Amino acid sequence: MTVKILQRLLEEWQARKDSNPRPSVLETDALTRLSYAPTAERKFYPTLLLASIPVADLPVLVVGDVHGDLERLFEALKPYPAAEWQTVFLGDLVDYGMFGVGALRYARDRANTTVLLGNHEVAMLWALRDPTRIGWWMGLGGQRHDLDELARDPALQTWMRERPALVHLANRTLAQHCGSDSYAALTEPTDAGPIAAINANVRDLLIHEGESTLWDLLSGPNIFETQPIRLERWLEMTSARRVVFGHKPHGASSPQRYHEGRAINFDGGFSRGHRKYRRASPMGATVAPLDR
Numbered sequence: 001m002t003v004k005i006l007q008r009l010l011e012e013w014q015a016r017k018d019s020n021p022r023p024s025v026l027e028t029d030a031l032t033r034l035s036y037a038p039t040a041e042r043k044f045y046p047t048l049l050l051a052s053i054p055v056a057d058l059p060v061l062v063v064g065d066v067h068g069d070l071e072r073l074f075e076a077l078k079p080y081p082a083a084e085w086q087t088v089f090l091g092d093l094v095d096y097g098m099f100g101v102g103a104l105r106y107a108r109d110r111a112n113t114t115v116l117l118g119n120h121e122v123a124m125l126w127a128l129r130d131p132t133r134i135g136w137w138m139g140l141g142g143q144r145h146d147l148d149e150l151a152r153d154p155a156l157q158t159w160m161r162e163r164p165a166l167v168h169l170a171n172r173t174l175a176q177h178c179g180s181d182s183y184a185a186l187t188e189p190t191d192a193g194p195i196a197a198i199n200a201n202v203r204d205l206l207i208h209e210g211e212s213t214l215w216d217l218l219s220g221p222n223i224f225e226t227q228p229i230r231l232e233r234w235l236e237m238t239s240a241r242r243v244v245f246g247h248k249p250h251g252a253s254s255p256q257r258y259h260e261g262r263a264i265n266f267d268g269g270f271s272r273g274h275r276k277y278r279r280a281s282p283m284g285a286t287v288a289p290l291d292r
């Protein structure tokens with residue numbers, strides 16, 4: 001199809017979008033093709049077209065530990081325009097790479113996107129509040145210029161402290177940073193909704209100098225790989241049928257599935273700044289669509 005035909009398809013959508021905003025398959029295809037055409041040939045800003053589709057109806061794109069490698073993140077996200085995906089970042093956007101704060105701002109501002117809290121965000125906030133922790137945090141890969149940048153941006157600090165630890169996605173899929181049931185320590189058996197209770201307690205700890213407790217909870221080993229009974233109990237407790245997480249590089253070429261896909265690890269050692277980065281770490285091991 002020529003650019004002219006693609007543009008006519010989008011013009012037809014523009015003309016009727018007030019009465020019927022949902023694009024047809026052809027119109028969606030036209031948008032996708034035009035978004036990759038040279039800028040001068042583009043007639044419409046691409047995100048306008050799909051903005052009216054509810055986020056929950058979009059396919060889910062999962063992004064594991066980015067660790068400051070913004071260049072690679074842009075490359076990895078190219079096939080997945082923000083308007084067409086519900087994007088979920090599993091935490092640890094900062095440290096190791098040079099663009100931790102840049103990655104946070106990018107993820108915060110991307111449309112249809114949820115960003116979870118990782119242990120490295122906790123460590124950075126801890127160093128921000130208590131300068132005696134700066135050396136420890138830099139030993140974990142913390143970048144001084146990123147801490148200075150965060151210190152100058154109170155709105156970003158507030159946004160970071162409001163990150164959820166757990167979210168439910170479509171199809172009873174739970175998303176969290178580390179492959180562990182350690183989060184359960186932040187809820188009581190009497191809590192009606194454990195996810196809401198845990199997220200509320202996480203926020204409370206971040207506001208009231210509880211970073212050390214949170215750091216311990218979010219830094220544990222990947223027990224879902226080795227302890228299927230604990231995995232089952234955690235899924236039951238959170239009313240989920242599977243869980244996606246990051247935190248521990250898995251070394252495979254695509255997200256690593258354990259126990260028939262009931263637990264899936266999306267940390268593919270993505271960042272070139274990470275000590276576990278290998279030249280073999282393909283982007284698709286960290287950034288990948290979630291199957292239905």
Ligand SMILES: [Mn+2]
Binds near residue numbers: 065092118120177246
């Ligand atoms: Mn981590």
